[in-house]
Amino acid sequence: MRKSSIFISFILGCTLTLGLAFLDALFQKAGDLPLLRQEIKVVETLQLTDFCLATEARHTRHPSQSDWHSPFQSHPGALDHFPSGAIIQPPERIIKGHELPR
Amino acid sequence: MSYLVNKQRNILDFALSSLLRRKGKNLALVAVYTLVVFALASVMFFAAALKKEASLVLSATPELIVQKMVAGRHDLIPMSYAEKIRKIRGVTAVEGRLWGYYYDPLVRANYTLLVNEKTALPEKTIAVGAGIARVRSAYRGSTMNFSSYEGKPMLFQVRGILSQESELLSADLILLSATDFRRLFGVPEDYATDLTVQVRNKKEVATVAAKIQQMLPDTRPILRDEIIRTYEAVFDWRAGIVIVVLLGALLAFLIFAWDKAAGLSAEERREIGILKAIGWETSDVLQLKFWEGLTVSLTAFLLGTIFAYVHVFLAAAPLFATVIKGWSILYPNFRLTPFLNVFQIAVLFFFTVVPYTVATIIPSWRAATIDPDQVMRT
Numbered sequence: 001m002r003k004s005s006i007f008i009s010f011i012l013g014c015t016l017t018l019g020l021a022f023l024d025a026l027f028q029k030a031g032d033l034p035l036l037r038q039e040i041k042v043v044e045t046l047q048l049t050d051f052c053l054a055t056e057a058r059h060t061r062h063p064s065q066s067d068w069h070s071p072f073q074s075h076p077g078a079l080d081h082f083p084s085g086a087i088i089q090p091p092e093r094i095i096k097g098h099e100l101p102r
Numbered sequence: 103m104s105y106l107v108n109k110q111r112n113i114l115d116f117a118l119s120s121l122l123r124r125k126g127k128n129l130a131l132v133a134v135y136t137l138v139v140f141a142l143a144s145v146m147f148f149a150a151a152l153k154k155e156a157s158l159v160l161s162a163t164p165e166l167i168v169q170k171m172v173a174g175r176h177d178l179i180p181m182s183y184a185e186k187i188r189k190i191r192g193v194t195a196v197e198g199r200l201w202g203y204y205y206d207p208l209v210r211a212n213y214t215l216l217v218n219e220k221t222a223l224p225e226k227t228i229a230v231g232a233g234i235a236r237v238r239s240a241y242r243g244s245t246m247n248f249s250s251y252e253g254k255p256m257l258f259q260v261r262g263i264l265s266q267e268s269e270l271l272s273a274d275l276i277l278l279s280a281t282d283f284r285r286l287f288g289v290p291e292d293y294a295t296d297l298t299v300q301v302r303n304k305k306e307v308a309t310v311a312a313k314i315q316q317m318l319p320d321t322r323p324i325l326r327d328e329i330i331r332t333y334e335a336v337f338d339w340r341a342g343i344v345i346v347v348l349l350g351a352l353l354a355f356l357i358f359a360w361d362k363a364a365g366l367s368a369e370e371r372r373e374i375g376i377l378k379a380i381g382w383e384t385s386d387v388l389q390l391k392f393w394e395g396l397t398v399s400l401t402a403f404l405l406g407t408i409f410a411y412v413h414v415f416l417a418a419a420p421l422f423a424t425v426i427k428g429w430s431i432l433y434p435n436f437r438l439t440p441f442l443n444v445f446q447i448a449v450l451f452f453f454t455v456v457p458y459t460v461a462t463i464i465p466s467w468r469a470a471t472i473d474p475d476q477v478m479r480t
Contacts, residue, residue, distance in 0.1 A: 002111070002115055003114075003115050003118040003119060003122075004111045004112075004114040004115045004118065007114065007118055007397065008114075010401075011400060011401070011404065014401075014404035014405065014408065015404065017404075017408050018404060018407060018408055018411075018447075021408065021411040021442070022442060024415075024440070025411075025415070025440035025441070025442040028415070028439060028440050029439055029440065029441065032439040035267050035439075036155070036158055036159065036439065038265070038267060038268060039155075039159045039267075039268050039270070039271060040158070040159055040161070040162045041162075042264075042265075042268045042271055042272060043159055043160060043162040043163055043271065044162040045218065045220055045221070046216060046218050046221075046272075046275070046277070047163070047164050047199060047218075047298055048163065048271055048272075049160070049163050049164070049167065049324075049329050050329075051152070051156065051270055051271060051333070052214075052231075052233070052269070052270060052271060052272065052273045052274050052275075052432075052434050053270075053336075053426050053434075054426050054427065054428055054430050054433075055211065055212045055213075055214075055273075055274045055430040055431075055432045055433070056212065056428045056429040056430040058203060060428070061203075061212065061214065061274070062214075063332050063336065064324065064328065064329040064332040064333075065167070065169070065176070065296075065324065066176075067171065067174060067175060067176055067322075068174065069174045069175060070175070070176075073175075082428055082429060083425075083428035083429060084425075084426055084427070084428035084429075084430070085428075087337060087425060087426065088336055088337070088426075089335050089336055089337065089338040091328060091331070091332040091335075092328070092331055092332070092335060093324075093328050093331075093332075
């Protein structure tokens with residue numbers, strides 16, 4: 001068998017797998033609709049505001065409800081020492097109010 | 103037509119043989135390249151799915167929340183503020199929310215305690231999130247002990263476990279009655295954690311928020327749109343250390359790939375010289391290099407994207423979990439709904455396959471336009 005035939009078959013196989021991933025995404029999305037509706041209901045009933053992504057600090061558990069000072073709350077001049085604080089971005093609303101003058 | 107196809111297949115055969123001659127080097131390149139595409143695609147898929155799910159699910163969050171601020175920190179809000187807000191034209195309802203955090207030294211985890219009037223739990227009973235049930239081995243009918251603000255023990259019976267399907271929202275939640283909440287934390291009767299405001303006309307929410315801030319300057323209104331926008335930017339590229347590390351790895355790969363693709367080795371230059379000497383056209387040499395570049399980059403792109411899909415949507419992103427978890431003991435077991443679109447794949451393709459393929463052609467073109475005799479002698 002020619003090398004090019006093996007390679008083309010490999011690429012076609014990979015493309016097909018990627019296509020199957022799209023198909024899987026479509027099916028999963030359709031299957032998850034009742035679940036999403038249930039999540040919306042939970043948010044509505046319990047009046048929730050945030051996803052439970054990281055529970056270690058209040059500014060990562062409820063980023064939308066936190067204030068600018070909560071990551072640096074330990075003492076004046078303290079740094080945010082929670083690892084998840086390094087990847088969860090503060091809300092735009094908070095950043096706007098504390099941007100350094102340029 | 104068949105002549106053209108045959109020619110390209112012959113060139114591809116030659117390109118593959120040429121790549122296999124330097125098997126170790128090229129396999130290492132494909133492996134590193136795949137890893138970079140995998141990391142980029144995983145971040146892209148995870149952030150996009152989370153963003154989409156947030157915009158759908160959080161569309162039901164309260165449309166306006168009012169917090170009281172004291173010395174830059176969120177403080178308890180007096181219920182008398184609710185009366186003042188209720189008088190603003192367009193406001194239909196104002197309710198106090200009671201919620202807070204509790205650190206459980208037994209498992210060293212933080213819980214979110216929340217009062218919900220609609221679930222109407224009897225006193226001394228709680229409903230716990232699936233995450234808490236897991237770490238505390240709690241079940242319907244079991245008991246959990248808490249320490250009140252005065253240091254007195256308070257025993258609660260678990261009346262229900264919140265559904266596992268909504269763990270992304272409720273893994274660390276504990277629902278309890280308002281009386282128990284106030285007794286546990288010492289919150290006075292006429293105070294709440296914050297207020298939720300309902301406005302008749304959705305277009306007037308921002309105006310009502312401005313009026314509240316004007317009337318009660320020590321408060322901070324938070325709009326529903328702002329909550330949704332928070333999640334649109336939650337893993338923004340500016341977010342911090344992890345992105346810096348990822349950027350470092352990306353730059354290292356760029357240097358590696360550029361060196362590999364752009365700087366031809368003496369052996370490769372001689373190969374081009376020989377090909378030209380035996381009658382290959384410059385365009386043939388360029389096509390050969392194009393196929394070599396495409397073989398490497400397309401393989402890495404397809405493998406990296408497939409692995410990223412499996413990682414994020416089928417295996418529930420275990421690599422991200424370790425990063426997001428941080429110091430949390432309680433971490434939700436959640437599976438994101440895959441919101442995948444062709445645009446995401448196209449962007450990924452454009453930023454990973456095109457630059458590498460182009461980078462391989464330019465130095466080859468330079469070598470291919472020089473006299474073969476001169477190329478072979480250098």
